[in-house]
Amino acid sequence: MAAGSAVAGDGDRPDSVDKVNGSITAQAGQTYRDLSTVNGSIRIEEGAHTEDASTVNGSIKVDDRAQTRDMETVNGGIRLGREVQVDGSLETVNGEVFVDRGGRVSGGITTVNGAIGLVATELGRNIETVNGDITVGVGSHVRGGIKIEKPTSNWMPISFGRKQPPRIIIGPNATVDGSLVFEREVKLYVHRTAKIGPVTGATAVAYDGDRAPGD
Numbered sequence: 001m002a003a004g005s006a007v008a009g010d011g012d013r014p015d016s017v018d019k020v021n022g023s024i025t026a027q028a029g030q031t032y033r034d035l036s037t038v039n040g041s042i043r044i045e046e047g048a049h050t051e052d053a054s055t056v057n058g059s060i061k062v063d064d065r066a067q068t069r070d071m072e073t074v075n076g077g078i079r080l081g082r083e084v085q086v087d088g089s090l091e092t093v094n095g096e097v098f099v100d101r102g103g104r105v106s107g108g109i110t111t112v113n114g115a116i117g118l119v120a121t122e123l124g125r126n127i128e129t130v131n132g133d134i135t136v137g138v139g140s141h142v143r144g145g146i147k148i149e150k151p152t153s154n155w156m157p158i159s160f161g162r163k164q165p166p167r168i169i170i171g172p173n174a175t176v177d178g179s180l181v182f183e184r185e186v187k188l189y190v191h192r193t194a195k196i197g198p199v200t201g202a203t204a205v206a207y208d209g210d211r212a213p214g215d
Helices: 153-159
Strands: 006-008 024-026 042-044 060-062 078-080 097-099 116-118 127-129 134-136 146-148 167-170 180-182 187-191 204-207
Touching (some): 127 134, 134 146
Parallel strands (some): 006 024, 024 042, 042 060, 060 078, 097 116, 127 146, 134 167, 146 180, 187 204
């Protein structure tokens, strides 16, 4: 397969795109099947509809009001614009995950070494990470729980060198229905207007205002 960038659906109708080297773009307002590359990023433009999107070395960016299924990368972040609908989960190993205002994700979010941020987002399942900060921002609703796993020797190559424990912030009018389970030291800040489930492994610090206290 040729290296470089591919525009999904260059033929008579949009279809699946499977590459080894090169980025993929799903054009605005179009409908596609699976998008997959090994070395390259994936861009899903505004209003596009896709099925699963996956890459190994590259980021995934989804513009406003697009619709997708599962999204997965190993070395790269996942960033969703406003009012994006995901019928599935978001997963990365080394990279951040961010879902902007009005996002709806039916599954969960999983990272190993990357921050997770939600703004006015509906998340259907759990948030799980090993070595990343988590912000359940203003007006977000996590219908599962939050879990931060204890680092093991398997994660040492990517987690080594972090000096501060992860910061977990549950923002104004945010809700986490399930348990918050922390198997390692964290700093947990919960806004006084937020609602959370039972906490194991940390003591919540209540705060007012728009921002959590600094460390």
